[in-house]
Amino acid sequence: MAHTIPEPSRDVPISGEYDVVIVGGGIAGIAAALAARRQGAKTLLIEKQFLLGGLATAGLIAIYLPLCDGMGRQVSFGLAEELLRLSVRHGYEPAGDHHSQYFCPAWLEGGSPQARAGERFEAEFNANLFAILCEQQLLQEGVALLYGTSVCGAKVENGRIKALFIENKSGRSAILARSFVDASGDADLCHLAGEHTATFAQGNVLASWYFQHTGGRFALRMLGFADIPDKYKQPGSEAEKGRRYTGLDAQELSELTCASHANILADFLSKGGISPDHALANIATTPQVRMTRRLDGAYTLDDAQMHTAFEDSIGMIGDWRKPGPVYELPYRTLYGNRIANLCSAGRCISVTDAMWDISRVIPACAVTGQAAGTAAALTGNFAALSVPVLQAALRKAGVPLHEGELFR
Numbered sequence: 001m002a003h004t005i006p007e008p009s010r011d012v013p014i015s016g017e018y019d020v021v022i023v024g025g026g027i028a029g030i031a032a033a034l035a036a037r038r039q040g041a042k043t044l045l046i047e048k049q050f051l052l053g054g055l056a057t058a059g060l061i062a063i064y065l066p067l068c069d070g071m072g073r074q075v076s077f078g079l080a081e082e083l084l085r086l087s088v089r090h091g092y093e094p095a096g097d098h099h100s101q102y103f104c105p106a107w108l109e110g111g112s113p114q115a116r117a118g119e120r121f122e123a124e125f126n127a128n129l130f131a132i133l134c135e136q137q138l139l140q141e142g143v144a145l146l147y148g149t150s151v152c153g154a155k156v157e158n159g160r161i162k163a164l165f166i167e168n169k170s171g172r173s174a175i176l177a178r179s180f181v182d183a184s185g186d187a188d189l190c191h192l193a194g195e196h197t198a199t200f201a202q203g204n205v206l207a208s209w210y211f212q213h214t215g216g217r218f219a220l221r222m223l224g225f226a227d228i229p230d231k232y233k234q235p236g237s238e239a240e241k242g243r244r245y246t247g248l249d250a251q252e253l254s255e256l257t258c259a260s261h262a263n264i265l266a267d268f269l270s271k272g273g274i275s276p277d278h279a280l281a282n283i284a285t286t287p288q289v290r291m292t293r294r295l296d297g298a299y300t301l302d303d304a305q306m307h308t309a310f311e312d313s314i315g316m317i318g319d320w321r322k323p324g325p326v327y328e329l330p331y332r333t334l335y336g337n338r339i340a341n342l343c344s345a346g347r348c349i350s351v352t353d354a355m356w357d358i359s360r361v362i363p364a365c366a367v368t369g370q371a372a373g374t375a376a377a378l379t380g381n382f383a384a385l386s387v388p389v390l391q392a393a394l395r396k397a398g399v400p401l402h403e404g405e406l407f408r
Contacts, residue, residue, distance in 0.1 A: 001015065001032070001130075002184070003308045003393035006360065007120050007381075011228065011311035012165060012173055012174045013173050013174070013395070014163070014173065014174045014175070014176060015170070015173035015175060015196070015375070016144075016172065016176070017042035017176040017177065017180050017357070018042045018043060018044045018173070018175070018176070018177045018178075018180065018215045019036070019042045019043065019177065019179070019376075019377065020032075020036040020041045020042070020043045020044070020177060020178070020180075020235060020373065020376040020377055021044045021046065021162070021175055021177040021179075021180050021181070022036070022043065022044070022046065022180075022181040022183055022373065023045070023046050023047055023055065023151050023180070023181065023182055023184050023188065023189045024047065024048075024054065024182070024183035024184035024185055024188075024346070025046070025047030025049075025051075025053070025145075025147075025183075026053060026055060026056065026183060026185055026346060026365065027054060027056055027106050027346065027362050028052025028054075028185075028344070028345040028346025028347070028365035028368060028369035028372070029045055029047070029051065029052075029054070029181070029266070029346070029368065029369065030045070030078040030083070030134050030137075030138065030369065030371070031080075031083065031345070031366045031367075031368075031370045031373065032045075032136055032142065032181045032345050032369040032373030032376070033045040033143045033373060034079060034138065034141060034370075034373065035079060035135070035222070035369065035370040035371075035372075035373030035374045035377070035397070036181075036200075036377040037138075037141050037142055037143050037219070037372065037373075038141070038378075038397070039374055039378065039393065040374075040377065040378030040403040041376070041377035042144075042400060043137065043142075043144065044143075044144045044145075044175065044309070045143055045145050045146070045179070046090070046145070046146045046149050046151060046164075046166065046175075047147050047148075047286050048148070048149060048150050048386065049147070049148070049285065049286065050147045050148055051131045051285070051381075052131045052134045052135050052138075052183060053130060053131040053134060053262075054289065055128065055185070055286065055288065055290070056128075056362055057128065057130055058131075058285045058286040059128040059209075059283060059284050059287075059288050059354070060077075060095060060127055060209045060210065060211065060220070060282065060283070060284045060288075061126040061209065061288065061386065062124060062125055062130075063102050063122065063123075063124050063125075063221065063362075064083075064084045064087050064088075064102070064122055064123045064124070064140060064363075065122050065201050065246075065319070065361045065362055065363055066120040066121050066122040066124055066318055066320050066363065067080055067107075067121040067122070067322035067363050068107070068116070068318055069123040069317060069318040069323060069324060069325070069326050070114050070118055070120055070318050070319075070321075070322065070323020070324060070332050071117060071323055071324060072114075072116045072117030072227050073299075073326075073406050073407070074107070074121060074362075074406070075316040075317060075326050075381070075403075075406060076186070076315065076316060076317055076318070076363045076367050077079025077315070077365070077398055077399050077400055078315070078367070078370050078394070078397050078398050078399040079366050079368050079369065079370040080222060080315075080362075080363045080370070083134070083166040083260040083362075084121075084123060084128070084363075084371065084373035085108065085121075086133050086134070086137065087123060087125035087130045087133070088123045090126075090129060091132060091303045092122075092123055092125070092127075093108040093124040093125055093126050093218070094231070094253055095261055096188070097120060097266065098379070102122055102123050103119075103122050103123065103124070104119055104120065104122055104296055105117070105225075106118070106119055108123075115172060119362065120323075120356075122320075123348045125218070127282070128282070129136055129170075131218050131369060134153075140183075140267050141319060144299060144356070146166075146168070148168050148169060149166050149168040150166065150167050150168070151164050151166055151184075151188060151189060151192065152166065152167050152172075152192075152195050153165035153235055154189065154190055154193040155174070156193050156194060159313070159339060160339065161177075161180050161193050161230045161339060161341055161342055161383050162176070162179070162339045163176050164189075165176075166233060166235075167388045170364055175229045178341065178380040179341045179342075179375075179376040179377075179382070180341060180342045180343075180379050181184040181342075181343055181344070181369075181372045181373060181376050181381065182295070182342060182343070182344045182345070182348060183343055183344070183345045183346050183348075183365075183369060183372070184348065184393045185346060185347050185351070186247065186248065186292045186293050186348060187222075187291075187292075187293040187294050187295055187344060187347060187348035189332060189342065190260070190293075190295050190336065190339075190344060190348070191293060192324050193338075193339050193342055194338060194339070195295065195336040195337075195339045195342060196295070196297075196336050196337060196338060196340045197293050197294060197295060197296055197321055198293070198294055198295075198296045199246060199248065199292065199293050199294070200246070200247075200291040200294075200296075200353060200356065201353055202244065203222060203244030203245055203246055203247075204244060204245045204247055204289040204290060204291065204292070204345070205242055205243075205244060205245075205336070206224050206225040206242060206243065206245070206251065206256065206259055206263065207223065207224040207260070207288035207289075208224055208259075208260040208263035208264050208267070209221065209222050209223060209224075209284060209288060210267075210280065210281075210282060210283045210284070211281040211282040211283075212268060212269075212278070212279065212280055213277075213278065213279040213281045214271070214277065214278050214279075216277065218281060221264075221267065223249055223263055223267060224263070232297075232308035237285060243385075245289055246292060246294075247286075247287065247289035247291075247292035248258075248292050248293055253287050253289075255347065256287055256289070260284070260287075261331060262290065262320070262397060263405050264280070264283055268280050269402060283325055285330065286371070289357045289359050290347065290357075291353075291357070291360055291378040293347075293348065294347070294348040294350060294351065294356065295333075295335075295336055295344040295348055295349060295350045295351065295352030296336065296350060297332060297334065297335055297337075298332040298333075298335055298336060298337060298350070298383065299332035299333050299350060300333065300350045300351060300352055301327070301329065301330060301333050301349075301350070301351045301352070301355050301359070302351070302352040302354060302355050303352065303354040303355040303357075304354075305327065305355075305359060306319070306324075306326060306327055307325070307326055308327075309327060309328060309402055309404070310328045310329075310330040311329050311387070312331040312332060312377070312387045312391075313328035313330060313331070313391075313401045313402055314329055314330070314331045314334070314368070314371035314390065314391070314394060314399075314401065315328075315330050315367040315368075315370070315371060315394065315399050315400075315401060316329065316367070316400070316401070316402075316403065316406075317329065317364045317367055319358050319362075321357075321362075326357075326403050326406075327358065328370075328401070328402060329349075329364070329368060329388055330365060331371065331375070331398075332392065333349045333350040333351060333352075333368075334349055334350075334368060334371065334372050334375070334382065335382035335383055337383075340380070340381045340382065340383065340384075341381060341382070342382070343372050343375060343382045344368075344372065345368045345369040345371070345372035345373070346360075346364075346365040346369060347359065347361075347364075347365060348362035349368050362391035367399075370394070370397070370399065371390070371394060371399075374390060374394060374397070375390050376395050387402055391394055393403075401402075
């Protein structure tokens with residue numbers, strides 16, 4: 001049996017031309033699209049599903065993790081805060097089967113510094129509602145959305161992406177733009193364009209989060225985590241057991257999905273069948289893998305670099321797992337060395353495996369998305385962009401850049 005089969009070459013129609021094209025409609029892509037549009041750029045956001053939000057919504061990882069350092073200081077601002085407030089505009093999601101409710105009235109309602117120090121600036125949101133609210137915000141601001149669309153290739157000339165090849169219900173076509181943002185979560189565009197990338201060495205364990213209605217409550221069941229770096233694992237822990245998944249192979253992702261569905265069914269039925277007080281309410285429509293492939297960029301940030309000042313900082317994040325650390329995010333983690341008009345945002349920026357567990361979550365996705373979208377609107381060559389010009393635009397949008405600027 002032949003291992004290859006020839007495919008006829010063909011001319012592909014151009015279906016659109018933009019200033020900025022963003023691949024991936026997760027939190028990073030949403031932030032990038034809003035930021036680029038607010039800089040006046042004609043902006044297209046491409047999403048392979050028919051729901052915005054990525055893992056946060058379609059993946060049911062519906063917890064907006066902290067914008068603070070756990071010591072009473074807010075560290076992530078701008079669109080990171082705007083999107084958190086949007087996620088709970090119509091109310092918080094009640095606590096699931098975890099120990100504490102993600103609820104932050106002291107932060108959202110002007111609480112005292114003492115009250116803010118006693119809770120983290122985080123919230124649990126309704127995934128479907130948040131997705132629709134994000135969609136409405138993007139449309140209201142003039143961002144073009146293209147759902148059900150996969151990016152399947154890139155035409156690269158002289159170290160620049162000239163066009164993306166896309167496929168959707170209308171067939172195959174090409175999209176032109178001056179600059180591109182990879183917010184795919186898997187560095188798909190970086191890979192397709194030939195930019196340097198790296199993969200998550202240890203792989204992801206199976207996760208099967210779902211929502212159930214039980215005892216009159218809509219509750220999140222958190223089965224399995226896929227995000228414990230090797231350096232933090234305990235020997236013999238549950239995290240070391242079972243199959244690992246790269247998240248980069250179609251057959252493997254299909255098997256992961258089937259295993260996740262089987263886990264959900266067994267867990268749900270272990271508490272009885274369907275009744276007025278027991279229903280399977282919502283399951284993920286995207287695989288719950290957190291770390292897969294990332295940009296290997298101009299600079300790679302490590303988790304040991306907490307409280308480190310970077311001249312090219314584009315914003316800050318805390319550590320969602322523990323209070324104390326603050327990380328400035330260098331602009332150089334967003335772009336690579338091969339493709340001039342391509343940058344990344346969200347969970348595929350350039351970080352070490354240990355830092356990846358910190359930078360993959362919603363606040364970091366929003367911070368890097370805002371920076372990437374702003375930069376994309378300002379330039380067609382990311383490495384050549386004046387950092388002070390970018391930083392001035394971010395500051396104007398309400399983003400402090402250095403830890404020394406923070407206050408309680």
